[in-house]
Amino acid sequence: xxxxxxxxxxxxxxxxxxxxxxxxxxxxxxxxxxxxxxxxxxxxxxxxxxxxxxxxxxxxxxxxxxxxxxxxxxxxxxxxxxxxxxxxxxxxxxxxxxxxxxxxxxxxxxxxxxxxxxxxxxxxxxxxxxxxxxxxxxxxxxxxxxxxxxxxxxxxxxxxxxxxxxxxxxxxxxxxxxxxxxxxxxxxxxxxxxxxxxxxxxxxxxxxxxxxxxxxxxxxxxxxxxxxxxxxxxxxxxxxxxxxxxxxxxxxxxxxxxxxxxxxxxxxxxxxxxxxxxxxxxxxxxxxxxxxxxxxxxxxxxxxxxxxxxxxxxxxxxxxxxxxxxxxxxxxxxxxxxxxxxxxxxxxxxxxxxxxxxxxxxxxxxxxxxxxxxxxxxxxxxxxxxxxxxxxxxxxxxxxxxxxxxxxxxxxxxxxxxxxxxxxxxxxxxxxxxxxxxxxxxxxxxxxxxxxxxxxxxxxxxxxxxxxxxxxxxxxxxxxxxxxxxxxxxxxxxxxxxxxxxxxxxxxxxxxxxxxxxxxxxxxxxxxxxxxxxxxxxxxxxxxxxxxxxxxxxxxxxxxxxxxxxxxxxxxxxxxxxxxxxxxxxxxxxxxxxxxxxxxxxxxxxxxxxxxxxxxxxxxxxxxxxxxxxxxxxxxxxxxxxxxxxxxxxxxxxxxxxxxxxxxxxxxxxxxxxxxxxxxxxxxxxxxxxxxxxxxxxxxxxxxxxxxxxxxxxxxxxxxxxxxxxxxxxxxxxxxxxxxxxxxxxxx
Amino acid sequence: xxxxxxxxxxxxxxxxxxxxxxxxxxxxxxxxxxxxxxxxxxxxxxxxxxxxxxxxxxxxxxxxxxxxxxxxxxxxxxxxxxxxxxxxxxxxxxxxxxxxxxxxxxxxxxxxxxxxxxxxxxxxxxxxxxxxxxxxxxxxxxxxxxxxxxxxxxxxxxxxxxxxxxxxxxxxxxxx
Ligand code: FES
Ligand code: FES
Numbered sequence: 001x002x003x004x005x006x007x008x009x010x011x012x013x014x015x016x017x018x019x020x021x022x023x024x025x026x027x028x029x030x031x032x033x034x035x036x037x038x039x040x041x042x043x044x045x046x047x048x049x050x051x052x053x054x055x056x057x058x059x060x061x062x063x064x065x066x067x068x069x070x071x072x073x074x075x076x077x078x079x080x081x082x083x084x085x086x087x088x089x090x091x092x093x094x095x096x097x098x099x100x101x102x103x104x105x106x107x108x109x110x111x112x113x114x115x116x117x118x119x120x121x122x123x124x125x126x127x128x129x130x131x132x133x134x135x136x137x138x139x140x141x142x143x144x145x146x147x148x149x150x151x152x153x154x155x156x157x158x159x160x161x162x163x164x165x166x167x168x169x170x171x172x173x174x175x176x177x178x179x180x181x182x183x184x185x186x187x188x189x190x191x192x193x194x195x196x197x198x199x200x201x202x203x204x205x206x207x208x209x210x211x212x213x214x215x216x217x218x219x220x221x222x223x224x225x226x227x228x229x230x231x232x233x234x235x236x237x238x239x240x241x242x243x244x245x246x247x248x249x250x251x252x253x254x255x256x257x258x259x260x261x262x263x264x265x266x267x268x269x270x271x272x273x274x275x276x277x278x279x280x281x282x283x284x285x286x287x288x289x290x291x292x293x294x295x296x297x298x299x300x301x302x303x304x305x306x307x308x309x310x311x312x313x314x315x316x317x318x319x320x321x322x323x324x325x326x327x328x329x330x331x332x333x334x335x336x337x338x339x340x341x342x343x344x345x346x347x348x349x350x351x352x353x354x355x356x357x358x359x360x361x362x363x364x365x366x367x368x369x370x371x372x373x374x375x376x377x378x379x380x381x382x383x384x385x386x387x388x389x390x391x392x393x394x395x396x397x398x399x400x401x402x403x404x405x406x407x408x409x410x411x412x413x414x415x416x417x418x419x420x421x422x423x424x425x426x427x428x429x430x431x432x433x434x435x436x437x438x439x440x441x442x443x444x445x446x447x448x449x450x451x452x453x454x455x456x457x458x459x460x461x462x463x464x465x466x467x468x469x470x471x472x473x474x475x476x477x478x479x480x481x482x483x484x485x486x487x488x489x490x491x492x493x494x495x496x497x498x499x500x501x502x503x504x505x506x507x508x509x510x511x512x513x514x515x516x517x518x519x520x521x522x523x524x525x526x527x528x529x530x531x532x533x534x535x536x537x538x539x540x541x542x543x544x545x546x547x548x549x550x551x552x553x554x555x556x557x558x559x560x561x562x563x564x565x566x567x568x569x570x571x572x573x574x575x576x577x578x579x580x581x582x583x584x585x586x587x588x589x590x591x592x593x594x595x596x597x598x599x600x601x602x603x604x605x606x607x608x609x610x611x612x613x614x615x616x617x618x619x620x621x622x623x624x625x626x627x628x629x630x631x632x633x634x635x636x637x638x639x640x641x642x643x644x645x646x647x648x649x650x651x652x653x654x655x656x657x658x659x660x661x662x663x664x665x666x667x668x669x670x671x672x673x674x675x676x677x678x679x680x681x682x683x684x685x686x687x688x689x690x691x692x693x694x695x696x697x698x699x700x701x702x703x704x705x706x707x708x709x710x711x712x713x714x715x716x717x718x719x720x721x722x723x724x725x726x727x728x729x730x731x732x733x734x735x736x737x738x739x740x741x742x743x744x745x746x747x748x
Numbered sequence: 749x750x751x752x753x754x755x756x757x758x759x760x761x762x763x764x765x766x767x768x769x770x771x772x773x774x775x776x777x778x779x780x781x782x783x784x785x786x787x788x789x790x791x792x793x794x795x796x797x798x799x800x801x802x803x804x805x806x807x808x809x810x811x812x813x814x815x816x817x818x819x820x821x822x823x824x825x826x827x828x829x830x831x832x833x834x835x836x837x838x839x840x841x842x843x844x845x846x847x848x849x850x851x852x853x854x855x856x857x858x859x860x861x862x863x864x865x866x867x868x869x870x871x872x873x874x875x876x877x878x879x880x881x882x883x884x885x886x887x888x889x890x891x892x893x894x895x896x897x898x899x900x901x902x903x904x905x906x907x908x909x910x911x912x913x914x915x916x917x918x919x920x921x922x923x924x
Contacts, residue, residue, distance in 0.1 A: 031837050031838060031840070032837070032840070034845075035836070035837035035842075036826040036827070036829055036833075036837060037826050037845075038842055038845030038848050039824075039829065039833040039836045039837055039841075039842065039845075039848055039849075039852060040780065040820060040821070040823075040824055040825050040826045040829060040833060040849075041778075041779070041780015041781065041819070041820035041821055041849040042780065042821075042825070042826050043845055044779070045779075045782070045846065047779075047783070048773070048779035050777060126763065127770060127774070128763055128765040128766060128770075132765070195895075196895055197844070197846075197895055198782070198784045198790065198792060198844065198846040198847045198893065198894070198895045198896075199782070199784070199844065199846040200783070200784070200785075245844075245845065246844065247782070247844045247845070247846030248843070248844040248846060248895050248896055250895070277783075279786060280784070280785040280786060280787065280789070280790075476844055477842075477843030477844030477845065477896045478843070479843075628840050629840065629843075631840070632840045632843055632896075632898060632901065633843075635897055635898070635900060635901065636843060636896050636897030636898065637897070638897070639897030639899060640897060663785060663787060663789060664784070664785050664787075664789035664790050664893060665787065665789045669893060669895055670897070670899075671890040671891075671892075671893055671899075672885075672886040672887070672889040672890045672892070672899050672902070672903070673883075673886045673887055673890040675886070675897070675899040675900060676900075677882070677900055677903075678900050
């Protein structure tokens, strides 16, 4: 079937088809169809496939930062009960693959590049046997002669401009800063973060002759197949990955990690399936980290609060030769005006586990700092921080001149302010005291770039009037099962119970994968296009134009005719594969999702402990596909914002490079008690440049700036401005106002 | 040595290193109980032992001779969900679903603890019957981490079930 458009998304699809279909599923807060399986423990996650004769592998990690493995004392371990093999194969990987790499990451574990890098895998009959043997394995090392530094701030650290991130320069920022009525020049730092998905990384590898089947916890299956195939020097079509349920990813499962290759190599060597589950400590030490950042923000404004100069420079880190550099200034490029500008990111080469994507790479840490600096500017001018933001939204992207596809930032600021009660905020700090607590309020903008990636999906309309959606798209908690079914049901006029969605198997057409907030819009667009092709056929069979065709509750009508859809399909199912690829719309428009965060905090007057008391977020991300799952994405992002603001921080020991807080007891993700009632407002929007669905990404938006709102609320509460995240009590306590002074404090 | 799991008697494993969690998952195939950390830090492995919630990763299987153990599989199945499970679905009290069985087991025990009048660290008057505030629920659920950040939805699900099931009193004002 030929559709009136190419795969490439070159022109905004202004037909807004989903506004004209009649089933009424799109946007509805429908429950997740896989929900009953998840709440009853019946959804099968990757470690839970019961393969007969499966052996257990446990990774062994390096206990030095850099060097080479001189000897692995395998014999004593091989004599332990149940132990079958100690493997340190050249194919095994030292680093994790970056998202969408599609090729092997650095291989050969005889070289050690960072403390905690896997150097071997021990295989035994049971998990307990393998774990004890892994603990007992002695490995001798030769330390590196010319080690790279462990600390990104070390003067010995080589600092480079990443290959894919050219600095953005315009005008004369220094002059603008000198001449401005108000100028802010501040340095902030943010620590490293861990994704810490609740399901640890795991792979079960099984060889059937020369074909490899992996059951593993990954986010982007079609890329992962290529990565694992490249590692093992086999053809990608020999690899199948099965991952119907993934226990969270947040970037850490974008590319394959060490346990996948170790399991595959071990299974080949012992001729049995092998399962390798990483321990929680291994996940922390070896999978992926978000880089720490040091950021300098310069803001120059005229007397009216218009930004005339904007500088955002960041130092991040990664292992030598690694392409990824946390794109800290990604949203700064388009968010606020100021023609005199300098945006740049530099990367220090150090010895720590691979830095890569952790939920919302770039904006997660860039926006929280930019938004804290904006608050500083608002304070310097004496202007309401919402007004300052509204005054500085450019007509087109500064320097480039690209138009915006759509931008709901003003609407989000206004809707959020109203719901939150912003008008009751005290503009100056230290005005509200409740008992021992200072109370304060803060605001921040949210922004996250929108991306589409190539995706395919197959939709089959069956003679019984049911439909099946198939793609290797994963659902890592993002709502793919729900949303893709809703799109198909809407397009084909079927009640949601008549639509089945199968995901997470590379035998199915290659979806986008889960990452970069692009899963729903990319794979969803592919589903929509497959359905459009089916609609063309149905229209022809009914004898009407495709434009006149109405499908609702299993009945087709158009051109004065009406018939059950099942009757039109007759005996052979109608199957179509839809496909979409990013095209000219990606270049012609600046596409992003926007929003606003509002936070109320209480800061303890004596200890400096901060509690978030309530939060409101308002978001515009194009068409809402499922109001329930979208809201949850926003909520989840804001919870990450609380962690980023107050508790989360990777701590590396600078003597030997080991990650000190490599578990959930010491790396503090927010818990129930840290998270207040959070209000989420979803704004209606259509963005035809973003996708044929007129939808944009939402998976990461909720974190992008959230911690800034909390930092600003802390300042508003107690007058302390801390420029080093997380804002723990030790950083506040010595700057707190005298808790006994009567001062200006009102007791509420 | 035997333990009763979801009503059925099972011999305990021979390997004394096997945790209750690994025994349930690996030997009995009850994989609804999850392993998130294996160190008592996340709550994904929460099960009920003689009605009390514990982290099954922190307990060796052989210590459970004669115990009655209940896992998520006993609370309700996909086609016969318990009220709490239904509320989790309706309120989207999960995303990836990995922490979810632990949250539900924990919440189940929480409700009986409240009914029995147990106090928590945030209970104002430990001599009086606990009043169900949002803060009480948050405090009592804090051993169950959710990286997807479904916390507010989980609390909403819990509040709904507690309100419907009684006899606990929800303090609407304190919850607001
Ligand atoms: S697995 Fe037991 S507490 Fe995390
Ligand atoms: S639902 Fe994913 S960790 Fe809770």
